[in-house]
Amino acid sequence: MPAASLDSLASMVQAARRVVVFSGAGLSADSGIPTFRDGATGLWNNVDPDEVASIQGFLRNPRRVWSWLLELKALVDDRRPNPGHLAIARLEELCAASRFTVITQNIDGYHALAGNQDVLEVHGTIHRVRCHRHCGYASSWDQTASEPFACPDCGAPVRPDLVMFGEMLDEEVFAAAQACSLNADVFFCVGTSFTVQPAAHLPVWAKYSGATVIEVNPHPTSLSEAADYSIRSGASQFFSALCSRLASD
Numbered sequence: 001m002p003a004a005s006l007d008s009l010a011s012m013v014q015a016a017r018r019v020v021v022f023s024g025a026g027l028s029a030d031s032g033i034p035t036f037r038d039g040a041t042g043l044w045n046n047v048d049p050d051e052v053a054s055i056q057g058f059l060r061n062p063r064r065v066w067s068w069l070l071e072l073k074a075l076v077d078d079r080r081p082n083p084g085h086l087a088i089a090r091l092e093e094l095c096a097a098s099r100f101t102v103i104t105q106n107i108d109g110y111h112a113l114a115g116n117q118d119v120l121e122v123h124g125t126i127h128r129v130r131c132h133r134h135c136g137y138a139s140s141w142d143q144t145a146s147e148p149f150a151c152p153d154c155g156a157p158v159r160p161d162l163v164m165f166g167e168m169l170d171e172e173v174f175a176a177a178q179a180c181s182l183n184a185d186v187f188f189c190v191g192t193s194f195t196v197q198p199a200a201h202l203p204v205w206a207k208y209s210g211a212t213v214i215e216v217n218p219h220p221t222s223l224s225e226a227a228d229y230s231i232r233s234g235a236s237q238f239f240s241a242l243c244s245r246l247a248s249d
Helices: 003-015 025-029 054-061 062-077 085-092 108-116 171-182 199-210 235-247
Strands: 018-023 099-104 118-122 123-132 139-140 157-162 186-190 212-218 229-231
Touching: 003 235, 018 085, 018 157, 018 171, 018 199, 054 062, 062 157, 062 199, 085 099, 085 229, 085 235, 099 171, 108 186, 118 171, 171 199, 186 199, 186 235, 212 235
Parallel strands: 018 099, 018 186, 099 118, 186 212, 212 229
Antiparallel strands: 123 139, 123 157
16 A cells, blocks of 8 residues: 555544454455355355354254354364464554454454454354353364263253354344444444444444544455445555554654
């Protein structure tokens, strides 16, 4: 992007009291995690999403959903945060005077692994299981738990602690994400197509509340016209350049 625009964004970030990065599946695609909306690729090839990734599918056949999600977890565990994740973590270090929050739709945990401290996972995580009845039981999901099992506290099914198709978001986590968005001064959007609701409302709420909204995406999206800046770039290229500019001051 032009140096003048990068300088302008760096100045905004330096002056911001609160910086938010909102990320989607496109960011983790560079780590080799297949995205559902890119079509039948990788783990999504030759499967019906309703059978392997929906709450209805889980209730019908928990073993099938558990097995497929365990394959996804094995892939996530095998891959690592990519340069885009690392650059966003570096941006947090450079924004030491600001409140910095990552809101992510991704379930892979790569933001925390890269080094971000305040991460809101609005779609949950592939790394934990919990009681389906929300009785309070939760545990890390290790590879030894290869079969569905009953909650040791109440006997209900234990399931991966992520939001499946057909489920509502966790109210507490989404309320925190909404509050961050409404109080943001600078709001970055990266790797998301803005088609999944209600998370797609977050940048709109941020803009209406006075934030500068910056979209970082190689392709136009439904947010492009509304964003204050719509930057045609990958996450690694843009955030690395922004970090270099901030570090030089």
